[in-house]
Amino acid sequence: MGKEEIRKEIEKLREIIHHHDYCYYVLNQPEVSDQEYDALMRKLEELEQQNPEFIAPDSPTQRVAGKPLEAFPSFTHARPLLSLSNAFSDQEMIDFDNRIKRFLGVDSLNYVLELKIDGLAVNLRYQNGRLVNGATRGDGVTGEDVTSNIRTIRSVPLRLLGKRIPHLLEVQGEVFMRKPDFERLNRVREERGESTFANPRNAAAGSLRQLDARITAERRLDIFVYGAYLVESDYQPVSHWQLLQFLKELGFKVNPHCQLINSIEEAIALHREWEEKRKDLDYEIDGLVVKVNSLEYQTRLGSTSKSPRWAIAFKFNPTLQISKVLDIKVNVGRTGALTPVAILDPVEVGGAVVKRATLHNEDEIRRKDVRIGDWVLVSRAGEVIPEVVRVLFERRTGEEKIFQMPTSCPVCGSPTVREEGEAAWRCINLNCPAQVKERIQHWASRDAMDIEGLGEKLVDQLVDTGLVKTIPDLYRLEKKQLVALERMADKSADNLIRAIQASKERNLDRFIYALGIRYVGQFVARILAENFGSLDRLMNASQEELLAVEGIGPKVAQSIVQFFSNRENRALIRQVLELGVRPKEMEKKGKEKGPFYGKTFLFTGSLSRFSRSEAEKMVEERGGKAVTSISSRVDFLVVGANPGSKIDKAKQLGIPILQEEEFYRMLGL
Numbered sequence: 149m150g151k152e153e154i155r156k157e158i159e160k161l162r163e164i165i166h167h168h169d170y171c172y173y174v175l176n177q178p179e180v181s182d183q184e185y186d187a188l189m190r191k192l193e194e195l196e197q198q199n200p201e202f203i204a205p206d207s208p209t210q211r212v213a214g215k216p217l218e219a220f221p222s223f224t225h226a227r228p229l230l231s232l233s234n235a236f237s238d239q240e241m242i243d244f245d246n247r248i249k250r251f252l253g254v255d256s257l258n259y260v261l262e263l264k265i266d267g268l269a270v271n272l273r274y275q276n277g278r279l280v281n282g283a284t285r286g287d288g289v290t291g292e293d294v295t296s297n298i299r300t301i302r303s304v305p306l307r308l309l310g311k312r313i314p315h316l317l318e319v320q321g322e323v324f325m326r327k328p329d330f331e332r333l334n335r336v337r338e339e340r341g342e343s344t345f346a347n348p349r350n351a352a353a354g355s356l357r358q359l360d361a362r363i364t365a366e367r368r369l370d371i372f373v374y375g376a377y378l379v380e381s382d383y384q385p386v387s388h389w390q391l392l393q394f395l396k397e398l399g400f401k402v403n404p405h406c407q408l409i410n411s412i413e414e415a416i417a418l419h420r421e422w423e424e425k426r427k428d429l430d431y432e433i434d435g436l437v438v439k440v441n442s443l444e445y446q447t448r449l450g451s452t453s454k455s456p457r458w459a460i461a462f463k464f465n466p467t468l469q470i471s472k473v474l475d476i477k478v479n480v481g482r483t484g485a486l487t488p489v490a491i492l493d494p495v496e497v498g499g500a501v502v503k504r505a506t507l508h509n510e511d512e513i514r515r516k517d518v519r520i521g522d523w524v525l526v527s528r529a530g531e532v533i534p535e536v537v538r539v540l541f542e543r544r545t546g547e548e549k550i551f552q553m554p555t556s557c558p559v560c561g562s563p564t565v566r567e568e569g570e571a572a573w574r575c576i577n578l579n580c581p582a583q584v585k586e587r588i589q590h591w592a593s594r595d596a597m598d599i600e601g602l603g604e605k606l607v608d609q610l611v612d613t614g615l616v617k618t619i620p621d622l623y624r625l626e627k628k629q630l631v632a633l634e635r636m637a638d639k640s641a642d643n644l645i646r647a648i649q650a651s652k653e654r655n656l657d658r659f660i661y662a663l664g665i666r667y668v669g670q671f672v673a674r675i676l677a678e679n680f681g682s683l684d685r686l687m688n689a690s691q692e693e694l695l696a697v698e699g700i701g702p703k704v705a706q707s708i709v710q711f712f713s714n715r716e717n718r719a720l721i722r723q724v725l726e727l728g729v730r731p732k733e734m735e736k737k738g739k740e741k742g743p744f745y746g747k748t749f750l751f752t753g754s755l756s757r758f759s760r761s762e763a764e765k766m767v768e769e770r771g772g773k774a775v776t777s778i779s780s781r782v783d784f785l786v787v788g789a790n791p792g793s794k795i796d797k798a799k800q801l802g803i804p805i806l807q808e809e810e811f812y813r814m815l816g817l
């Protein structure tokens with residue numbers, strides 16, 4: 149055989165083996181026996197060994213290759229990988245649904261429901277259809293480059309399949325270990341006298357972070373993918389569901405239990421079902437994930453710095469542990485509210501060590517009758533603050549001490565009060581250092597004015613040394629004052645001054661959020677910024693004007709009016725503006741920015757539920773454009789019954805084709 153023929157032979161073998169890998173590891177439907185597969189693999193290995201110039205990283209022989217690494221290089225993600233916000237109750241899901249519908253101005257929504265795989269999040273990068281990188285999520289910005297370990301996972305395609313391969317693709321998924329593999333691994337480790345893994349997730353993480361890829365290969369990891377950025381791709385799906393179908397078409401393993409649903413009630417019902425059925429799966433899940441289906445809506449909803457607003461993890465009941473209340477202390481928050489906190493004998497709950505748990509407020513302590521010295525059940529779920537669920541009364545000895553809320557602030561000593569109808573005791577001293585610290589931290593936080601480097605420790609230092617007493621003081625700081633602080637290097641001082649300067653130019657919604665007005669979270673802040681356009685207009689808005697805004701209820705409106713009628717608050721705003729803070733005004737939301745803004749639709753065939761002109765009107769009402777002839781400028785072709793030749797032309801031009809039902813779903817119908 150000549151070299152060219154050998155190259156072709158090698159290529160053919162690779163194609164065949166990739167195909168069998170896909171059938172076996174992704175589809176779970178092998179087409180050949182293990183012997184036949186092994187023979188193909190041996191043949192390929194032999195040819196590659198004799199002709200090493202043809203070895204390529206995407207060859208199936210290269211799943212396990214190379215020497216152990218010294219350490220994993222770090223990998224900065226092209227775009228930060230967001231995390232999921234959590235819900236633990238039906239009500240939180242209903243709130244999520246209402247919030248989104250209100251924001252979008254629709255009465256119904258389609259969601260995709262996914263199982264929440266309890267594994268390790270990773271990002272896979274494909275260039276021209278080849279896997280070029282695999283990295284752990286890490287903190288979302290930077291992870292570890294674990295490419296050689298990722299390659300050992302048989303269900304990760306080294307090459308993509310199909311006819312619509314994107315030039316550049318980033319796929320997110322969850323690497324996990326199946327329960328039987330986990331048990332087998334632990335049995336072997338125990339026999340060898342090695343330490344065992346606490347759960348399959350830790351085992352998966354430990355295996356993926358093995359410097360020797362041969363060890364990873366033995367661990368039988370698997371993957372389900374749940375998201376992607378089609379960075380350079382001719383095909384662009386319009387819904388999350390289409391994206392998942394596309395990922396399947398490219399050869400990825402998508403969890404088979406994903407489903408399209410039409411209401412949050414369905415998600416709640418399925419959550420109940422899966423809470424039972426999860427034990428029958430051979431991998432662990434810790435909840436469901438609910439995602440808004442329409443990508444257009446996803447874009448409109450956007451994200452906070454941490455997580456998208458269009459998705460939520462609906463967690464299963466949290467893990468419980470027993471611990472002892474060693475003491476009860478009191479925290480002072482931004483609004484002066486005193487929060488009692490149980491100091492616990494440290495216990496591990498759901499994979500994290502818990503030392504404190506919130507007791508919420510005085511009434512909660514009374515209702516649960518928590519006393520110092522009690523044995524209690526502690527729950528922790530995901531990122532939320534651990535909580536005392538109940539007291540184990542049967543363990544009481546009589547030595548336990550009843551806790552009283554303090555009558556003076558534990559930080560500044562001012563008297564505390566509990567107003568009628570309020571659950572919280574408050575420190576009424578607006579200049580209480582604890583409150584000042586919390587307000588400044590909130591102002592500087594990532595989702596507010598985003599002053600990089602100004603974290604909890606530094607705020608403590610600035611307030612404790614008296615350099616900063618109010619938010620405006622931040623903008624009066626000088627470098628020479630900073631370098632005089634302990635542990636403050638010249639360069640850090642420069643960086644901080646620069647970060648403070650940079651924060652002067654934030655958008656109005658961040659500024660509003662940073663003010664820390666009660667009931668005004670990021671979402672409401674954005675609604676306010678978009679509807680009032682300028683700070684001035686918002687500050688002078690009446691209760692009625694506020695109530696007229698979609699998404700603003702009476703409680704919120706009252707709180708806003710109260711905030712801006714307070715002289716000290718107005719003085720604070722005046723001062724920061726005088727010091728050069730210029731919140732950027734935001735475009736008023738108008739009709740032209742509907743969900744279909746910038747998109748062009750074309751119809752062919754007859755629709756079952758609407759006339760052509762009705763459908764066109766609906767597109768235009770949502771900010772889109774409807775045209776009557778096909779061209780490359782068309783974004784979607786909507787196909788009804790008995791379509792014409794437009795459909796063939798659209799295929800030629802690579803224009804996404806929407807079935808009638810998909811179109812209705814985009815409309816939220």
Ligand code: D41
Nearest residue numbers: 230231262263264265269374375437459
């Ligand atoms: O199964 C999962 N663990 C899962 C994780 C999932 N089904 N969907 C997810 N979707 C996202 C967004 C919406 C942010 C793309 C996720 C995660 N994120 C995620 N997992 C770990 C961090 C983020």
